[in-house]
Amino acid sequence: MTSTLNRIVSRYNSVSLIMRIVIGLVIGLILGLICPGAQWIALLGDLFVGALKAIAPVLVFVLVSSALVQGQEKLDSRFALVLGLYLVSTLLAALVAVIGSFLFPQTLVLNVAAAEQAAPSGIGEVLRNLLLNMVANPLSSIMEGKYIGILFWAVCFGLVMKNIAADTTKVFMSNVADGVSALVRNIINLAPFGIMGLVFSNVSGNGLSIFTDYGKLLILLVGCMLAVALIVDPLIAFLVLRRNPYPLVFRCLKQSGITAFFTRSSAANIPVNMELCEELGLDKEMYSVSIPLGATINMDGAAITISVMTLAAANTVGVAVDIPSALLLSFLSALAACGASGVAGGSLLLIPMACSMFGISNDVAMQVVAIGFIIGVVQDSVETALNSSGDVMFAATAEYAQWLKEGKELPAFMGGKKTN
Helix, strand or coil, X not given: CHHHHHHHHHHHHHCCHHHHHHHHHHHHHHHHHHCCCCCHHHHHHHHHHHHHHHHHHHXXXXXXXXXXXXXXXXXXXXXXXHHHHHHHXXXXXHHHHHHHHHHCCCCCCCCCCCCCCCCCCCHHHHHHHXXXXXXXXXXXXXXXXXXXXXXXXXXXHHHHHHHHCCHHHHHHHHHHHHXXXXXXXXXXXXXXXXXXXXXXXXXXXXXXXXXXXXXXXXXXXXXXXXXXXXXXXXXXXXXXXXCCCHHHXXXXXXXXXXXXXXXXXXXXXXXXXXXXXXXCCCCHHHHHHHHHHHHHHCCHHHHHHHHHHHHHHHHXXXXXXXXXXXXXXHHHHHHHHCCCCCCCCCCHHHHHHHHHHHCCCHHHHHHHHHHHHHHHHHXXXXXXXXXXXXXXXXXXXXXXXXXXXXXXXXXXXXXXXXXX
């Protein structure tokens, strides 16, 4: 019995993870169509996402603190570069959304029930919440998945321990980080079953009405996100690396974007991105900080959603938006997107804040939010795939830029050439 089980596991692991995910996706799609009542299949997706969300905060804390305790101090200019790439990309994404909304203006039918969630009243409240989350109880931050707080306390703890920890303590912390990472790899190895459950849940629980009722709005949202993923972000990477960025772009979309599409949570996808960074040969000290940070502030998709939905609301109620106001909206959307929570639908609750800029009432704005939740099965999935894959792409871009400065060879899939 044991030998048979070992052979099955070995055969399962011999197939590439991406191929297994594709197989799980197809099986979930078929089961969703032929037996939509078998809701136990959806439980597999809930268990997978739940496991990722549960382990991700612990992983981030131990990796960040352990990396800082080791005391190599390698963040240097790479960290400043990746931070700048995150912010520039988010701002450009908002600009793309504004341009797309001007070229293809949308209106909404506001006849849905207003959403019940509380939304921030202004950008000041968004920034205030970010600062308060930084100094929140570290245990509650880990339990609630508040990554700003986790990062802040992990950095503080790591820097303090760096100066007082004995060598044995540093080894112990490194072992803990390796142990948690191994646990995460085992969870990710079960992704095909989770993806199967998530696809089944979406197919069996959602009809095609979102494509007929809100098709044009969805096309605009997804079109802007694809433009950023396939044109804007690669252009940024090219300007930094002076190399063809598309091998890196497509690898990040394939290995990070697919799982993010179905989990619909940047936070839940952090372990997946950590694993990918390791495969790309990135410095652990670098990506252990930049990846969770990216899950918080690299929100291209959120900036697009906020801008498109706000301008659609303005068109619906007859508010004329001039170019200076649209540019201001881009900046506001990019800034607000950095405060979007890394969970499904996190960007939608920032729409009322942006709507208030044009004097749109909160009642109307919350109806727009409700429409966002209706189309979220597609919009939020693509948004998260864009956000999460961008986290890895820009972390790798900053790392590889440093390699080129030092005359090191890039990985083979990036050309593997040295600079002159």
